[in-house]
Amino acid sequence: xxxxxxxxxxxxxVIAGAGGFVxxxxxxxxxxxxxxxxxVGRTGDAVWGNTLRIRELVDGAAIVVNMAGKSVNCRYGxxxxxxxxxxxxxxxxxxxxxxxxxxxxxxxxxxxSTATIYRHADxxxxxxxxxxxxxxxxVSVARAWEDALFSADLPHTRRVALRMAIVxxxxxxxxxxxxxxxAGLGGPQFDGPWFPTRAxxxxxxxHHDRHTRGRQRFSWVHIEDVLEVVRFVRDHExxxxxxxxxxxxxxxxxxxxxxxxxxxxxxxxLPTWRWMLEIGSFAIRTExxxxxxxxxxxxxxxxxxxxEFRHPDLRGALAGIIAERRxxxx
Numbered sequence: 001x002x003x004x005x006x007x008x009x010x011x012x013x014v015i016a017g018a019g020g021f022v023x024x025x026x027x028x029x030x031x032x033x034x035x036x037x038x039x040v041g042r043t044g045d046a047v048w049g050n051t052l053r054i055r056e057l058v059d060g061a062a063i064v065v066n067m068a069g070k071s072v073n074c075r076y077g078x079x080x081x082x083x084x085x086x087x088x089x090x091x092x093x094x095x096x097x098x099x100x101x102x103x104x105x106x107x108x109x110x111x112x113s114t115a116t117i118y119r120h121a122d123x124x125x126x127x128x129x130x131x132x133x134x135x136x137x138x139v140s141v142a143r144a145w146e147d148a149l150f151s152a153d154l155p156h157t158r159r160v161a162l163r164m165a166i167v168x169x170x171x172x173x174x175x176x177x178x179x180x181x182x183a184g185l186g187g188p189q190f191d192g193p194w195f196p197t198r199a200x201x202x203x204x205x206x207h208h209d210r211h212t213r214g215r216q217r218f219s220w221v222h223i224e225d226v227l228e229v230v231r232f233v234r235d236h237e238x239x240x241x242x243x244x245x246x247x248x249x250x251x252x253x254x255x256x257x258x259x260x261x262x263x264x265x266x267x268x269x270l271p272t273w274r275w276m277l278e279i280g281s282f283a284i285r286t287e288x289x290x291x292x293x294x295x296x297x298x299x300x301x302x303x304x305x306x307x308e309f310r311h312p313d314l315r316g317a318l319a320g321i322i323a324e325r326r327x328x329x330x
Contacts (some may be wrong), residue, residue, distance in 0.1 A: 012061040016040040016095060017068030021171050022164075022226060026065060028228050031062060040095075041068065048091055051098055059102040060093070063234060064109040065097055071143075075285050076137060082219070086143050088112075092148035105156045108234060111149045113161040115141035115219055115246055115297040122217060125250070127273060127300035128163075128242050138289065146242065158240050160233050162226075165246035165297055169223030170325050177260050178322070186261045186269030188214025188254040189291045194274050204231075214254035214271065217296035220248045222311035222321075232307050245301040249312050253291065256314065263318045 012034035017023050019042070030037050038045040038057050040326060046053040048068075056066055071085040074080045092111055099105045119134035120124035126132065146161045168174045178185050189210040193249060233239050253260075261269050274281070277288045299307070311317040 009297050010062060012036045012038060012057070012176065014038055014040060014057050014061045014064045014106070016064070016066040018044060020067055020071075021068075021169065022167060022223065023067040023114075025169070025223055026067070026227060026230065035062070036139070048094060049169060051094055054094065055098040055102055060104040060107055061106040062108075064095065064099070064106045065111070065230065066092060066111045068092075072138070073286050073290065075282075076287055081137060085144065088141060088145045088202050089148045092145060093152075096148065096152035096154065099154055099157055100152055105154065107156070108158050108160070109149075109154075110160045110230060110233060111145075112150075112164055113146055113163045113242065114138070114142050115163045115244060116293070116299060117146070117163060117167040118295070120216075120294045121296040122212070122215070122294045125296045125298040127280045127298050128244055129300065131297075138293075150241075158237065159244045160240055162229070163242055163244045163246075163297070164226065165219035165221045165244075165250075165295065167223055167226060168220055168321060170321055170328065172223065174260075174321060175319070177257070178264060181257070181260045181264050181266050181269055184266065184268065184270060185272070186257050186264075186266060187271035188257050189216075189277060190214055190273045191292045192230060192274035193218065194278055198296055212253070212292070212294065214252070214257070216253050216255050216292060216294035217250055219250040219295045219297040220256070220314065220317075221246050222309075222317045224310050228310060229302060229307065232302070232305070236305055239301065239305060243301050245298045245302075246299050247312050247314070247317075248299055248303060248309060249314065250296055250298065251314050259315050259318055262315075263322050 010033060013030045013224055015023055015037060018027050018039040027037055039058065040050065040054055046057050068087060068091040070083050092152060099109060116138045117133055120132045149161055150160055166173050194199045229245050232242065257269060281288050
């Protein structure tokens with residue numbers, strides 16, 4: 001396929017971490033747009049550890065997008081913490097070395113990051129200019145991840161860290177929330193007191209008593225807007241550095257769960273308190289931080305640059321995703 005406006009081929013797009021939900025979505029879209037898509041990962045056109053082969057792929061590429069990283073939907077034990085960090089930092093450093101030594105380095109490298117880099121915020125929104133970085137394990141991972149992206153001397157490659165909020169789409173983090181709602185457990189999640197156990201302290205997920213009552217802020221973004229932001233950043237060469245990829249209309253936990261219940265036709269959902277979440281998260285091998293941290297993030301840089309979100313409204317976004325799921329499974 002060709003560029004729709006010039007008739008010229010788009011060139012090569014290198015997608016690292018292409019096996020995940022976002023990576024697979026980007027692969028399909030880039031191929032449809034006319035790119036020659038090559039992948040880097042544990043499998044693919046190049047595998048991690050083979051820096052020479054990765055360099056061959058990035059040399060002369062039009063764009064590099066890195067979405068690599070172990071899922072944070074796990075218990076933060078020692079091994080998982082090490083793998084969460086390694087799978088983000090080491091892969092980013094390897095891409096940086098491949099680009100640094102390429103004869104024709106790519107003009108643009110977009111690297112995944114996370115909106116979790118900001119502090120627990122229930123007092124004001126966090127943006128790229130005035131946001132305050134937080135503390136704890138997840139924040140330390142995000143800081144190291146972005147340091148790996150920006151520390152290398154790559155004068156010919158524009159670099160952008162995509163600080164993504166929770167991504168909603170068919171196959172995303174939305175799926176287990178839909179399951180909870182259908183099972184009658186789609187009420188708000190309440191924070192409260194818990195023990196400062198050694199495991200919690202080591203994992204950096206212990207926090208002082210916070211009575212959020214389900215009002216912890218919830219920042220999200222539709223998968224289609226992730227793709228459109230990538231395209232927008234590609235076409236706006238003045239944009240570099242960190243960019244918040246999040247709907248301009250963040251919600252809160254209570255509203256999100258109520259909207260999900262409405263979308264699946266459940267009028268009631270049992271709320272869950274911190275002690276219940278701790279027991280449940282241990283049973284299913286995940287962390288309460290994923291639902292209890294207040295993430296209040298706004299995409300100031302994108303809005304100021306003129307980006308218009310396709311799915312700014314939570315209710316409309318969820319309705320569309322659920323309708324799509326039903327159609328595919330119909």
